[in-house]
Amino acid sequence: MNKITFTRPDDMHLHLRDGEQMQAVLLDSARRFARAIVMPNLELPIVTTELALAYSSRISSALVEKTGMEFEPLMTLYLTDNTKCSEIRKAKSSGVVYGVKFYPAGATTYSDTGVTDITKCFHVLEVMEQEKVPLLVHGEINDPRIDIFDKEKIFIDRVLTTIVRNFPNLRIVFEHITTKEAVEFVKGAANNIGATITAHHLLFNRNAIFQGGIRPHYYCLPVLKQEAHRLALIEAAISGDPKFFLGTDSAPHSKNSKESTCGCAGIYTSHAAIELYAEIFEQADSLGKLEGFASFFGADFYGLPRNREHITLIKESWEVPMQFDFAGEALVPLRAGENMVWKILD
Ligand code: DOR
Numbered sequence: 142m143n144k145i146t147f148t149r150p151d152d153m154h155l156h157l158r159d160g161e162q163m164q165a166v167l168l169d170s171a172r173r174f175a176r177a178i179v180m181p182n183l184e185l186p187i188v189t190t191e192l193a194l195a196y197s198s199r200i201s202s203a204l205v206e207k208t209g210m211e212f213e214p215l216m217t218l219y220l221t222d223n224t225k226c227s228e229i230r231k232a233k234s235s236g237v238v239y240g241v242k243f244y245p246a247g248a249t250t251y252s253d254t255g256v257t258d259i260t261k262c263f264h265v266l267e268v269m270e271q272e273k274v275p276l277l278v279h280g281e282i283n284d285p286r287i288d289i290f291d292k293e294k295i296f297i298d299r300v301l302t303t304i305v306r307n308f309p310n311l312r313i314v315f316e317h318i319t320t321k322e323a324v325e326f327v328k329g330a331a332n333n334i335g336a337t338i339t340a341h342h343l344l345f346n347r348n349a350i351f352q353g354g355i356r357p358h359y360y361c362l363p364v365l366k367q368e369a370h371r372l373a374l375i376e377a378a379i380s381g382d383p384k385f386f387l388g389t390d391s392a393p394h395s396k397n398s399k400e401s402t403c404g405c406a407g408i409y410t411s412h413a414a415i416e417l418y419a420e421i422f423e424q425a426d427s428l429g430k431l432e433g434f435a436s437f438f439g440a441d442f443y444g445l446p447r448n449r450e451h452i453t454l455i456k457e458s459w460e461v462p463m464q465f466d467f468a469g470e471a472l473v474p475l476r477a478g479e480n481m482v483w484k485i486l487d
């Protein structure tokens with residue numbers, strides 16, 4: 142097949158950053174996606190509805206200035222030990238907040254003010270369950286004694302199962318799943334539990350981080366896993382099971398902060414996101430399953446109308462630039478200097 146047209150997709154997990162950095166990356170998402178669930182882990186986390194509203198209008202004005210494109214940011218709140226139940230109700234009635242993100246404190250980028258112990262938030266989860274506000278979960282245990290490759294699996298056993306047991310009707314998105322254990326957990330769970338899968342976890346196993354030397358641009362959290370896990374993720378993505386949907390977790394960091402003695406976690410994929418997924422689905426002989434995964438299941442999970450517009454991808458090789466401008470610094474995208482197989486038509 143040399144050309145595919147399908148419903149415009151949504152990115153159900155995106156880091157847009159703020160200010161000039163946000164302006165530098167926004168167009169890449171707006172070109173491809175109709176909407177995105179925007180992560181709240183800014184330097185000053187989005188802990189209130191008021192902050193979410195202000196962030197949303199910064200994104201919208203940047204869109205008008207830069208592109209004139211239509212793209213709807215779906216905002217989220219950042220859960221802390223101190224989040225109040227009243228804040229959840231406010232978020233719900235605002236109509237602009239679509240989920241609350243649970244970062245275990247210290248688990249990843251800008252997660253220092255995350256949750257130290259989820260039982261401290263149980264009163265908040267109760268309100269979220271009642272109000273049908275989804276909990277978006279960074280599923281890694283933040284215990285430094287646990288091996289980094291086991292952090293997701295152990296999070297399921299120690300934290301996620303406890304949440305599900307206590308709040309069986311809470312809507313939960315298990316974000317950027319990376320293991321076969323996570324796939325099994327989600328498959329076996331009730332329909333109020335879904336999961337996002339990134340392009341990079343579908344494309345690479347952990348060897349990519351160490352191929353001929355240390356490769357910081359393949360470092361993200363949760364870290365890439367072994368091949369068996371990658372294969373389980375592909376199975377889930379192409380299965381047609383509506384519990385699994387697209388979330389890029391595209392997470393831009395400057396070249397300097399990645400290529401450093403303590404490099405930041407995050408892989409930038411927004412510049413070629415849907416094209417990368419198309420490549421993966423085609424390789425798995427499942428292009429026909431891409432539209433459900435990319436354009437329907439996420440919207441359905443969040444109770445949003447499915448998009449009406451369409452996008453077209455053609456089979457045409459193009460080279461990904463070595464870097465982009467990132468507010469005066471450089472941003473190295475995934476596949477920098479290498480070729481893509483699919484190209485989006487504007
Ligand atoms: O690789 C990651 N980058 N994982 C995360 O959880 C956060 C993200 C970021 O914000 O840079």
Ligand code: ZN
Nearest residue numbers: 154156180390
């Ligand atoms: Zn993320």
